[in-house]
Amino acid sequence: MATPPLGSILLGTSNPVRLRDWYTAAFAPDGAAFSEVSPTMFAGNFGDVGVLIDGRTDVGDKNPEPGRVILNFHVEDARATADRLNRIGVTWLGELEQREGGLFGTLIDPDGNYIQIIQFEKG
Amino acid sequence: MIADPPALSMSASLEHGAHIRTVVLGSRAPRRAAAWYRRALGLSGPDEVLRAGDVELRITSRADVEPTAVEPIRTVLNFVVDDILEIEARLVAMEAIWVRELESTPWGIIGTVVDPDGNLVQIIEPARGTLPWSAKGREERS
Numbered sequence: 190m191a192t193p194p195l196g197s198i199l200l201g202t203s204n205p206v207r208l209r210d211w212y213t214a215a216f217a218p219d220g221a222a223f224s225e226v227s228p229t230m231f232a233g234n235f236g237d238v239g240v241l242i243d244g245r246t247d248v249g250d251k252n253p254e255p256g257r258v259i260l261n262f263h264v265e266d267a268r269a270t271a272d273r274l275n276r277i278g279v280t281w282l283g284e285l286e287q288r289e290g291g292l293f294g295t296l297i298d299p300d301g302n303y304i305q306i307i308q309f310e311k312g
Numbered sequence: 313m314i315a316d317p318p319a320l321s322m323s324a325s326l327e328h329g330a331h332i333r334t335v336v337l338g339s340r341a342p343r344r345a346a347a348w349y350r351r352a353l354g355l356s357g358p359d360e361v362l363r364a365g366d367v368e369l370r371i372t373s374r375a376d377v378e379p380t381a382v383e384p385i386r387t388v389l390n391f392v393v394d395d396i397l398e399i400e401a402r403l404v405a406m407e408a409i410w411v412r413e414l415e416s417t418p419w420g421i422i423g424t425v426v427d428p429d430g431n432l433v434q435i436i437e438p439a440r441g442t443l444p445w446s447a448k449g450r451e452e453r454s
Contacts (some may be wrong), residue, residue, distance in 0.1 A: 193353050193399075194365020195335065196436065199314070199388035216330040236331025237366040239390075248385055254338075256376045258387040258431070261334035270330070302386070306330070 197232075197239030198260065202300050205229050205244035211299050212240070214277045216262060216270075235262065252301040259295075259303045267292040267308035274306075314388060314412065314424055314432065333367060335389070338374035339429050345371045348428045352403055353391055353435075364391065381430035388424075388432040396421045396437035 229244030285294035
């Protein structure tokens with residue numbers, strides 16, 4: 190059996206507009222990362238994976254378990270990404286640092302989800 | 313109720329921007345979780361590092377998560393499958409818990425189960441072609 194692809198990830202949130210705007214500012218500075226499915230649902234692609242931001246009334250304002258699911262965003266220039274993230278005023282769990290294999294940083298989105306930015310060394 | 317995938321066409325994408333290449337699941341029982349994903353969905357890979365299409369599903373041991381997800385609706389993993397009835401049969405044989413049994417929708421057949429850590433896992437067999445809301449669908453694999 191072929192390996193089924195992970196087509197998309199749905200993020201449940203109490204504030205979908207805030208989350209959409211944050212991910213757009215963080216990773217799509219040119220805008221237009223997300224299309225509006227409904228006033229409370231937004232869909233975007235980050236490479237091979239779709240991200241669906243789903244406004245819900247049955248989740249709290251903050252993720253009670255941010256270590257449960259962590260999305261790793263791979264970028265071509267992690268330092269430029271980090272600079273942009275700092276300009277929009279994000280909260281870092283672990284600032285960008287050189288580790289074996291590349292640059293790694295962990296930040297917290299407005300819902301309290303942990304996400305990582307990674308730039309692998311070439312070669 | 314988990315939202316259905318949107319049926320609208322979605323052209324927005326990031327050609328040169330950030331790409332999600334790995335999803336890390338924090339677990340108190342990563343081996344059990346990895347075994348479940350192998351058996352249920354046929355994911356493959358060494359130890360607790362599994363391949364799901366072009367994305368890596370990495371299951372790591374974390375002490376800061378409960379044995380069962382506290383708020384599972386925070387994150388739902390949507391897997392695109394070729395033969396959803398085959399997957400359903402596997403899940404039934406495994407006595408998986410269904411949040412939503414298989415249901416036909418205009419864009420395909422969808423069902424939702426709970427993994428051993430309480431995460432919500434959705435399986436989708438698209439009606440035809442690629443899913444409008446997903447960069448990768450079954451079109452490359454059929």
